[in-house]
Amino acid sequence: MTVLIAGCGDLGTEVGLRLAARGERVVGWRRSPGRLPAGIEGVAADLTRPLPPVPEDTDVVVVATAAGERTEAAYRSAYVDATGNVLDALERDGVSPRRILFVSSTAVYGDFDGALVTEESPAESTAPTARLVREAEQVLLGRSDHGTVLRLSGIYGPGRTRLIDQVTSGEAVLPAEPQWTNRIHRDDAAAAIVHLVTAVAHPAPVYLGSDELPVDLGEVLQFLAAELGLPEPPRGEVSPTRGGARRVDSGLLRSTGFSFTYPTYREGYRAVLAGKGVRHP
Template structure:
């Protein structure tokens, strides 16, 4: 399996060893592609890792798969659970699917956390920058009031508020557009000539950096609260499309806008995430997409 090395692994492991903590189990709820990459990083740091999902047999070692469905009763958490990462993906982009996955699923997860005796594990919720509305190209950070422009974004914000009510010590990581191995939609659109080369601002993060950020916030004991997970360079979509076209030896598309209800027009700041000591393997879209085009990394099912 070819993967990028664990970022911050040595410092995180050393810090926990110095603190005399006994590493227990990390449970990743909704352990898909992103959760698997995060789980592998926790395993490298010395944790036992359980991945809860409908098809646990798809998970690679050393992650232990556990069959679980957010639509019903969840299994009991292991007695030595220290961390719960909630990182599912809704099966479709509808309000009903988002409510079932992110809102009701998170509530069931927190019920399972509450039912576990002893010291409660830390909880990290993987959310989305879709909770922000259109900022007309202005900068946005964790202090910006979220005003979702879509019904699904409103559900995500409700899930965040649920976590804050029940676990004020929890962490929320709002990720922007994740790309990487197996996430090649824009590359495919450039190849087929269907990519929109508009002037709106887009914010992105490579899958490996998103997974590393999840592990980093937990392993380094970053302060509770909300973090934005994006790379260093908000950029016009036209620049990304032109870059990909040149890298693939294709004609650069002319300007062509396509309305989108998802991306918003905003520049997202990663300053708070970086202030914790996090360092990106792919600090901008050029480094990240070159890696994808070169076929580096591996997508997990």
Template structure:
């Protein structure tokens, strides 16, 4: 069985290593394939251009793209146009994979009142980039009904230290209490491999850990772990209404998936201890 990973960056590479460990042939498409580990067959590809032949025995396709910027135009060129181009190439070559896994985002759920969302919550993106992802999801459902959407929350892990660096400086700004959702890179990659092996998956899953958390709680945890004193007056104002959303991973958990890092505490401790590497 061949697994094709279109967009073999940090997350795609980690997932590819998981597939390879299970004994599958893994082909990784990216613009700079020379950076891929030996377990993944790298092919130089720009998804917006002409695409190479797709192996005839491709059973699983993982679409894990990264836009060149956070603009609507960049997202549309990468996600919607790139995915459409890939579907055209599959049709051109007569390849019908058993499963297509599209890496989307919980941003398609635009809730910002601190409430809970799940796969049953209708997409209601509040940003132009989220709307592009929702449009791409709809296209996949129409053109490739075997697709499974994995809507990931904020990915953190090796080399992703923006919040750690912010807290280490001791300077954090706060206003209203803000709910956040996270998933460790390794758990996100493991979820991709897991969903590829399910017999009858749901059309979509929220890929997020087991504990939505207030941003201030995560900041205070990191400060305590690093022995950092946060600046005075950094606490959120409880009189203000909460923002953000709380994402449920109950459906993913019901499939038997188990998180290596079920909350931000285990995950960030691993990052602070230097566990793992970020793939270039």
């Protein structure tokens, strides 16, 4: 059986390596397949253009592209068009995978004024880019009975060190008012995808992927400063979290038997600070 990863970057590669380690054949589609590590068969493919043949024994497809820039055109092409194109290629080649998982984002939710958000909450962000991600979800769920959407919150991990860099450079500011943030370590995001495509017989259409502790941004920055032995950042005015305040509840994912290696930012950032893992190019 083959697993096809369409848009095989940092997250897709981590998923692919984990599945390859379990003995699966993994094919990675991206425009620069030469960057993929041994264990993943790289195939040059631009998801916005006619696609190469789909391996006929493809059992699982993971769509994990990312837009190169924050414009509507880039989002439409990387999410809506790419997802439709992958489905077209499956139909063209008469391949019916058991599972097609689209990596989405909790950005599809708008502002919840700090309230808990679940899979049942209305995904009605008015941000144009978020609406396009939602549209791509609907393309998958509308066209396939085998589709699953995993909405991830902010990914951090090896080489994804924006907050650490802010603290070390002295640019970090503790928000004057509490500011909810939600995150997931790259390795937990990859593990959740592997779990959903291998261990859950009848997945729900949508899952939220975020660690167990929505947390105030200031608390994370204070923790990082303490771990790094640096002075606490100053308090000040910080622009509100892009997309609005909410607390993401990943209880449905956990109810399928998934458990987090990094249930909170503390374990996750300690691993990052200890230099554990690499960001895949």
